[in-house]
Amino acid sequence: MKNIKFNQVSKRWQESVAVEDISFDIPKGSFTVLLGPSGCGKSTTLRLLAGLESCSGGQILIDDEDVTQRTPSERNLSLVFQSYALFPHLTVAENILFGLKIRKVNKTEQAARLKRVSELLNLHPYLDRKPAQLSGGQQQRVALGRAIISERPICLMDEPLSNLDAKLRHEMRVEIRALQQKLGITMVYVTHDQVEAISMADQIVLLNNGRIEQIGSPSEIYSQPQTTFVARFIGTPPMNIIPLQQKGKSLAIAGSKQQVHELSGSMDIPLFLGIRPEDISIGKFGLKAQVLAFEFLGSDVLVDCQIGTEKITIRTDNQSSFATGETVFLSWKDRACHYFEQNSGRRIDLMPGVASQLLSSAYE
Amino acid sequence: MLQNRMWLYGWLLVSPALILLFAFTHYPTIATLWSSFFTTPKGCREASFVGLENYQRLLEDDVFWQVLGNNSIYAIGTIPLSILLALSMALWVNGKIQGRAFLRMAYFTPTVLPLIAVANIWMFFYTPGFGLIDSIQGAFGLPSQNWLGSPDTVLYAVMAVAIWKEAGFFMIFYLAALQALPPSLHEAGRIEGAGRWYMFWKITFPLLMPTTLFVSINAVINSFRLIDHIFVMTNGGPDNASSLLLFYIYETAFRFWDTAYGATLTAVLLVILGAVAIGQFYFMDRKVHYQ
Amino acid sequence: MSSPTSTALAEIKLDPDRWLNILGAWLLALMWILPLIYAIWTAIHPTEYSATFDLSAPLTFENFERAWAAAPFARYFLNTVLLVSSILAAQLVLCTLAAFAFARFEFPGKNFLFVLVLMQLLVMPDILIVENYRSMAKLGLIDTITAIGLPYMASGFGIFLLRQTFKTVPIELEEAARVEGANLLQILWKVYVPLAVPVYLAYGLVSVSHHWNNYLWPLIITNSEETRPLTVGLSIFASVDQGVDWSLINAATLMTSAPLLVAFLLFQRQFVQSFMRSGIK
Numbered sequence A: 001m002k003n004i005k006f007n008q009v010s011k012r013w014q015e016s017v018a019v020e021d022i023s024f025d026i027p028k029g030s031f032t033v034l035l036g037p038s039g040c041g042k043s044t045t046l047r048l049l050a051g052l053e054s055c056s057g058g059q060i061l062i063d064d065e066d067v068t069q070r071t072p073s074e075r076n077l078s079l080v081f082q083s084y085a086l087f088p089h090l091t092v093a094e095n096i097l098f099g100l101k102i103r104k105v106n107k108t109e110q111a112a113r114l115k116r117v118s119e120l121l122n123l124h125p126y127l128d129r130k131p132a133q134l135s136g137g138q139q140q141r142v143a144l145g146r147a148i149i150s151e152r153p154i155c156l157m158d159e160p161l162s163n164l165d166a167k168l169r170h171e172m173r174v175e176i177r178a179l180q181q182k183l184g185i186t187m188v189y190v191t192h193d194q195v196e197a198i199s200m201a202d203q204i205v206l207l208n209n210g211r212i213e214q215i216g217s218p219s220e221i222y223s224q225p226q227t228t229f230v231a232r233f234i235g236t237p238p239m240n241i242i243p244l245q246q247k248g249k250s251l252a253i254a255g256s257k258q259q260v261h262e263l264s265g266s267m268d269i270p271l272f273l274g275i276r277p278e279d280i281s282i283g284k285f286g287l288k289a290q291v292l293a294f295e296f297l298g299s300d301v302l303v304d305c306q307i308g309t310e311k312i313t314i315r316t317d318n319q320s321s322f323a324t325g326e327t328v329f330l331s332w333k334d335r336a337c338h339y340f341e342q343n344s345g346r347r348i349d350l351m352p353g354v355a356s357q358l359l360s361s362a363y364e
Numbered sequence B: 001m002l003q004n005r006m007w008l009y010g011w012l013l014v015s016p017a018l019i020l021l022f023a024f025t026h027y028p029t030i031a032t033l034w035s036s037f038f039t040t041p042k043g044c045r046e047a048s049f050v051g052l053e054n055y056q057r058l059l060e061d062d063v064f065w066q067v068l069g070n071n072s073i074y075a076i077g078t079i080p081l082s083i084l085l086a087l088s089m090a091l092w093v094n095g096k097i098q099g100r101a102f103l104r105m106a107y108f109t110p111t112v113l114p115l116i117a118v119a120n121i122w123m124f125f126y127t128p129g130f131g132l133i134d135s136i137q138g139a140f141g142l143p144s145q146n147w148l149g150s151p152d153t154v155l156y157a158v159m160a161v162a163i164w165k166e167a168g169f170f171m172i173f174y175l176a177a178l179q180a181l182p183p184s185l186h187e188a189g190r191i192e193g194a195g196r197w198y199m200f201w202k203i204t205f206p207l208l209m210p211t212t213l214f215v216s217i218n219a220v221i222n223s224f225r226l227i228d229h230i231f232v233m234t235n236g237g238p239d240n241a242s243s244l245l246l247f248y249i250y251e252t253a254f255r256f257w258d259t260a261y262g263a264t265l266t267a268v269l270l271v272i273l274g275a276v277a278i279g280q281f282y283f284m285d286r287k288v289h290y291q
Numbered sequence C: 001m002s003s004p005t006s007t008a009l010a011e012i013k014l015d016p017d018r019w020l021n022i023l024g025a026w027l028l029a030l031m032w033i034l035p036l037i038y039a040i041w042t043a044i045h046p047t048e049y050s051a052t053f054d055l056s057a058p059l060t061f062e063n064f065e066r067a068w069a070a071a072p073f074a075r076y077f078l079n080t081v082l083l084v085s086s087i088l089a090a091q092l093v094l095c096t097l098a099a100f101a102f103a104r105f106e107f108p109g110k111n112f113l114f115v116l117v118l119m120q121l122l123v124m125p126d127i128l129i130v131e132n133y134r135s136m137a138k139l140g141l142i143d144t145i146t147a148i149g150l151p152y153m154a155s156g157f158g159i160f161l162l163r164q165t166f167k168t169v170p171i172e173l174e175e176a177a178r179v180e181g182a183n184l185l186q187i188l189w190k191v192y193v194p195l196a197v198p199v200y201l202a203y204g205l206v207s208v209s210h211h212w213n214n215y216l217w218p219l220i221i222t223n224s225e226e227t228r229p230l231t232v233g234l235s236i237f238a239s240v241d242q243g244v245d246w247s248l249i250n251a252a253t254l255m256t257s258a259p260l261l262v263a264f265l266l267f268q269r270q271f272v273q274s275f276m277r278s279g280i281k
């Protein structure tokens, strides 16, 4: 088990900046997920840590030792690639043992470890096959086997599940998480899939455009998004981000007179209201809205409504159906509201207002 | 620091090959041009600078012009014909023809036989009186002919051998290209009801253009390089009627030991090949459209 | 609509174009194979039958025995085998190292050096005989097997071919090996080389057949029995010693080409595919 520290790390290529001045800590034995949209620099960050790319600036520390200048093998970590990177000319057993052979670990030790790993991952029936003769899920296991047989304290994975189908992905998620806890490895895991991140991580590092948007546990990221980007990135469908208009002390949805918050004093910065679709309920009282569209998802329904000039998506398990143009009433709890500055997109915490109170009685 | 180490390793890895390459390809290329401005060293006499004298001699050398003419005829005669045959062979062997495996083997065999060895066999075919060609001609009541002995026919006789030797080799390149063509193209054409000739000229042939270009360049180089059979069959004769540029270089440098003039002749050959390279560059632009 | 097989049959039956094609293909094939058949015919029959094609002619092995005895063919064979194998060994090593660097390293001058390598595709050592002879004389290598092979050992074609192959190897495989602690040579030897085996095979076949058959440069640079390869030996045998004994010359001709020919007939498919592979740019 080792802890890892990124200290103002940057990576530039001639024309582009992939990672800009990022700092974060990865505690010993934790499962940290690097999350973000395509091209945001997740792989680059991981490869910097692996030593496959050299830093343009900053330091990377493993157990408080500066490893910035070390080669990948000197950093004592293992790596699982998105494409698995299995050697097509070697059998499953040879693939798993590749690193031990390079390091000339003795034969009995090799055999013992191979036995342990292949049993752990249910690979023993395939040990003599070539990678091309395996299914995607089995190849994935071989790649895992190659990473864990070295018994290195840190394991890095770059979108290891993206080539699998949904069911297998779910199984492997559970399996990888269990393996990490059983072996006590410090895991750094890259994905662009928020479900993967939320279900597996102890800590999520959310990246955007080469910068860190937010670091925190899955529940912090979900319940306390620090920016509109984070707010919309986590959760499906994404959080409604609604511009608010200020009239005196009251905040109303743009284009409508319906108040959603009463300020204790006046404020001169324009705000967004953020509200998750699953936190809105449709009922007999609340804000008046027109139904724009309606989508049936099985257990839930999605309803698109309009208030003023803004569109709001609602996810509800209310099974009644809605007609386009129908008038409905929306309400939500006060603590489901998030507020962001319109200019910077940063979270702003307002004093608990009177919104819930206001919303509990229907009025225009 | 890591970067510098990469540089060092890169250079270390390429240096053995590049040193040899330089020593036996680039240096002699430069040395050839250099030597063509000097006299041939004889005994204790050092080579002395003579400027363009060797080139002067070249212009006045009837044999040189004859050889250059021969080589042009040789190139113009062998290249299109062997490419055409290669293409036909490839189309045949690639289709569903009866005895495909035998045909492919037959076409390709000349490629693995040493040219110097097959020249012996061809010699016999051309032998006046009882050679194969004469026997066939005799059967039709035509007079006997000395194919290799007459200046009018000798060049064509050696050209035939070159075509025979090369066509099967070039077939391979067409075959590879044909097999890489997506079958959907032909299926689409068939659905549209296109005839076989139409399909060939409008679809297959344009798509084979890059291969044709590649094969043509190889054929041009080979028409200056493949001269082994001349040694066995004609020795350049009679009266230099079958002598080619490289053979003339050999004769000048290694029979008459006039190395300076040999270098001058080689320089001409290098210029010709350089022109081929420039031509290739020019054609490359068009090639891109087909890829 | 008729089924595809019945249309195909109809085409075969009705289409004169198709028949012409088959006829043309077979005529050409016979012309192409004829010299070989003829050589075999004369070589296995007594001299009297070399121009008369009588199926009842007696078979004999005598021509081969006489040819073998008439010139030091054993020595020529040995020389050729030494020559071909030393060229191939050197080519494999040198081209692999250089191709690896050109495919996966960044170093100043890389593009320029690669252009120099490609130059050899155009200006082959085959035509630089005058200056290369002079160099060999300076090096004191005239009349050695080394001198025959040296100009060909760094092959521009080989470097180009292997570079193309190495470039298709996914970079992750190399990175996986690096993370496991493999050094440069281990990466090359355990990742790149095994993945390029089919290309090595193809290149090996092309190289062996090319140098087995090479004539002009060995003719120039050798002048003794101890160094002459088969091609040069055969040409001397055919031109000087034998007059016009076709049976004998053809027996010798077949003998010199036999190893390649037999290998070709046995591994025909691989041969053709190898040449095909090496031709795909």
Ligand SMILES: Nc1ncnc2c1ncn2[C@@H]1O[C@H](COP(=O)(O)OP(=O)(O)OP(=O)(O)O)[C@@H](O)[C@H]1O
Residues within 6 Å of the ligand: A013, A016, A017, A018, A036, A037, A038, A039, A040, A041, A042, A043, A044, A045, A192
């Ligand atoms: N070798 C390189 N040279 C130049 N730019 C690069 C290189 N590798 C990555 N980049 C750039 O750096 C940025 C971040 O790339 P990175 O691969 O880290 O993204 P990612 O978050 O892993 O995306 P994805 O989810 O699509 O894998 C991208 O804009 C990319 O174009």
Ligand SMILES: [Mg+2]
Residues within 6 Å of the ligand: A042, A043, A044, A158
């Ligand atoms: Mg990535």
